[in-house]
Amino acid sequence: MFFKTKYPYRLLTPGPVPLHPEVQQVLAEPMIHHRTPEFERCLRSVCERLKDTFSTQEPVFIHASTGTGAMESAIVNTLSPGDKVLCIISGKFGERWAQMCKIFGIEVVAHNVEWGHAVKSEDISRILRAQPDIKAVFTQACETSTATVHPIRELSTLVRERSDTILIVDGITAVGAMELDMDQWGIDVVIGGSQKAFMLPTGLSFIAVSHKARRFIERSRLPKFYFDLKLEQKAMAKGETHFSTVVPLIRALDVSLNFLTGEAKKRTLSRIEKLAAATRAAAPALGLSVYSKAPSPSVTALVVPEGIDSQKLRDHIEEKYNMTLMGGQDQLKGKILRIGHLGYITNDDMFALFDILYQSLHDFEYGGLKKSGREEAQAILKKHLAK
Numbered sequence: 327m328f329f330k331t332k333y334p335y336r337l338l339t340p341g342p343v344p345l346h347p348e349v350q351q352v353l354a355e356p357m358i359h360h361r362t363p364e365f366e367r368c369l370r371s372v373c374e375r376l377k378d379t380f381s382t383q384e385p386v387f388i389h390a391s392t393g394t395g396a397m398e399s400a401i402v403n404t405l406s407p408g409d410k411v412l413c414i415i416s417g418k419f420g421e422r423w424a425q426m427c428k429i430f431g432i433e434v435v436a437h438n439v440e441w442g443h444a445v446k447s448e449d450i451s452r453i454l455r456a457q458p459d460i461k462a463v464f465t466q467a468c469e470t471s472t473a474t475v476h477p478i479r480e481l482s483t484l485v486r487e488r489s490d491t492i493l494i495v496d497g498i499t500a501v502g503a504m505e506l507d508m509d510q511w512g513i514d515v516v517i518g519g520s521q522k523a524f525m526l527p528t529g530l531s532f533i534a535v536s537h538k539a540r541r542f543i544e545r546s547r548l549p550k551f552y553f554d555l556k557l558e559q560k561a562m563a564k565g566e567t568h569f570s571t572v573v574p575l576i577r578a579l580d581v582s583l584n585f586l587t588g589e590a591k592k593r594t595l596s597r598i599e600k601l602a603a604a605t606r607a608a609a610p611a612l613g614l615s616v617y618s619k620a621p622s623p624s625v626t627a628l629v630v631p632e633g634i635d636s637q638k639l640r641d642h643i644e645e646k647y648n649m650t651l652m653g654g655q656d657q658l659k660g661k662i663l664r665i666g667h668l669g670y671i672t673n674d675d676m677f678a679l680f681d682i683l684y685q686s687l688h689d690f691e692y693g694g695l696k697k698s699g700r701e702e703a704q705a706i707l708k709k710h711l712a713k
């Protein structure tokens with residue numbers, strides 16, 4: 327991989343994502359200590375600006391962990407043993423919520439949704455009405471494994487009216503990538519991860535908590551040590567993190583937030599949407615169809631033609647063309663390719679993506695491939711990306 331072929335390396339997965347050049351520059355700077363005035367200034371700036379990215383006035387905490395760490399933090403900081411919760415399961419990451427809650431002794435009501443479909447808020451409304459003791463509803467904003475978005479605004483309306491239930495949203499492939507208005511919609515906990523729209527390497531996770539969720543934090547009795555938000559709150563007031571933290575990533579975050587706050591945030595969101603729309607529009611020219619019934623702007627899942635194993639196609643694309651895409655998991659293994667739209671993706675990357683997809687389907691002797699497919703796809707991309 328990387329330098330073996332004549333093709334430049336391109337990373338088009340739903341995370342990790344290509345880094346912004348300015349982020350790469352900061353990451354190359356000499357190390358500084360995490361208990362210094364310089365770092366304190368940087369951390370205070372980052373914590374303040376994260377609020378804009380998360381669309382909240384509430385505190386946003388940073389953990390030195392991958393996204394799953396913030397998922398664990400959301401559970402252990404808000405719940406107590408024996409609490410009952412509702413988990414919306416429409417793919418691998420919804421399964422993870424349920425699995426983690428069970429490990430922590432939480433009673434899980436599982437609501438399974440057909441993969442590739444958005445949850446129906448009527449179903450959630452019915453479950454919540456029937457079970458008033460449900461303390462939390464867990465969902466993804468974007469279920470990355472199926473490239474599908476859920477109607478978070480509708481779900482938050484249902485949960486907001488209940489004083490003893492909170493909505494916990496895994497926004498790992500949603501924060502900074504699509505509209506997710508935490509305060510206005512009334513979401514209680516939103517989670518993010520650095521290797522997604524933040525355009526950073528993996529290693530930081532974020533957790534924003536509402537006023538209502540802070541009441542849950544006060545009374546939570548699940549054991550916690552590393553992910554203790556009360557300790558983080560005290561440290562944050564002093565411009566510190568409770569434990570050591572990943573200084574280079576936080577300094578790089580201060581740069582990437584330039585693209586995820588204020589007016590720039592709107593531009594980033596519309597760029598991501600544009601890449602997704604272009605991908606969805608161009609794919610049929612190559613005989614690829616969109617898998618999801620509620621497609622996400624941050625990642626697109628494309629169904630490969632019958633008779634082609636998407637895992638083998640993905641491996642071939644990496645080996646021969648130096649481009650990394652993702653395949654499908656479990657019931658989608660061998661059936662889909664997942665293409666990420668987050669991070670520093672140029673128009674050139676998009677044209678190369680469709681050229682390589684065409685070439686690879688040709689290498690696999692796909693009989694349905696139209697001769698004009700390559701040009702058609704490129705023309706559709708050009709039109710969409712020029713908008």
Ligand SMILES: Cc1ncc(COP(=O)(O)O)c(C=O)c1O
Pocket residue numbers: 340341392393394395419466468469470471496497498499519528
């Ligand atoms: C929606 C979602 N949730 C959770 C995770 C897990 O995050 P991590 O791999 O950073 O622990 C991912 C990672 O891709 C994700 O896309």
